[in-house]
Amino acid sequence: MIQLLFTLILAEMALIVTFVFKTPFRKLAIMGLDRVKRGRGPIVVKTVAGTIFIVMVSSGYNVVAIHRRWIDDGDVNTTDQILLAKHLLEASLMGFSLFLAFMIDRLHHYIRELRIRRKSMEAVKKQNRAFENGKTPASEEIKALELEKTTSHERIKQLESKLEEKIKEANSAEANATALKKQSEGFLLEYDRLLEENQNLRSQLQSLDRKLSHSNSKKVI
Numbered sequence: 001m002i003q004l005l006f007t008l009i010l011a012e013m014a015l016i017v018t019f020v021f022k023t024p025f026r027k028l029a030i031m032g033l034d035r036v037k038r039g040r041g042p043i044v045v046k047t048v049a050g051t052i053f054i055v056m057v058s059s060g061y062n063v064v065a066i067h068r069r070w071i072d073d074g075d076v077n078t079t080d081q082i083l084l085a086k087h088l089l090e091a092s093l094m095g096f097s098l099f100l101a102f103m104i105d106r107l108h109h110y111i112r113e114l115r116i117r118r119k120s121m122e123a124v125k126k127q128n129r130a131f132e133n134g135k136t137p138a139s140e141e142i143k144a145l146e147l148e149k150t151t152s153h154e155r156i157k158q159l160e161s162k163l164e165e166k167i168k169e170a171n172s173a174e175a176n177a178t179a180l181k182k183q184s185e186g187f188l189l190e191y192d193r194l195l196e197e198n199q200n201l202r203s204q205l206q207s208l209d210r211k212l213s214h215s216n217s218k219k220v221i
Contacts, residue, residue, distance in 0.1 A: 002086075005093035012100035019107045026111075033108045049101060052094050059091035 018029045036045065066084045 001090060002093065005090065005097060008097050009093060009100060012097060012104060015104055016100065016107065019104070019111060030108065030111060033104075034112075045101075049098060052098060056091050056094035056098070059087040059094070062087040063091065 015029060018025050035041070063084055066080050066087070070080065
């Protein structure tokens with residue numbers, strides 16, 4: 001048991017050293033812990049940690065029981081001393097192994113967070129560089145748009161002036177049409193008057209013809 005705990009502690013210390021120093025093994029260790037934390041890995045790790053904690057508590061209870069027996073009996077036995085040292089060493093090693101496991105978990109978490117933040121910072125830096133590199137084309141495009149805007153304004157002013165000229169021509173044409181309409185109405189009235197006068201003259205001529213024909217007939221008689 002003690003040899004197994006020493007081996008576990010040495011492995012945990014080696015893993016912590018791997019995390020602390022930037023070596024090619026750190027990436028492999030991080031990838032291994034990533035796989036362990038997937039699926040049923042966390043459940044297995046928690047089960048093992050809980051078992052070690054229970055055994056540690058049991059060892060601590062045995063240490064307390066031996067101390068109480070010494071106090072009650074007042075006699076120190078060599079076997080109890082060996083058992084006390086054994087249980088105390090086991091409890092210390094198990095507690096230290098749990099502490100190192102907790103440290104490994106926290107280091108792994110912080111390293112992952114640091115990698116994610118570094119990637120985010122690199123992405124932001126790339127965006128800033130792309131933005132800075134794209135400043136010149138963007139400014140040229142803005143200048144081209146401003147020139148096109150100025151040209152469009154001048155074109156609009158020209159069209160507005162032409163539109164005003166067309167409106168004036170339309171107004172003058174409308175005024176001419178109104179004058180022509182009034183003139184044609186005057187011509188129609190004059191035509192109606194002349195037509196009526198012509199009819200009156202014809203009726204007068206017809207009446208004169210009748211009178212002449214009537215007077216001629218009387219002369220013949």
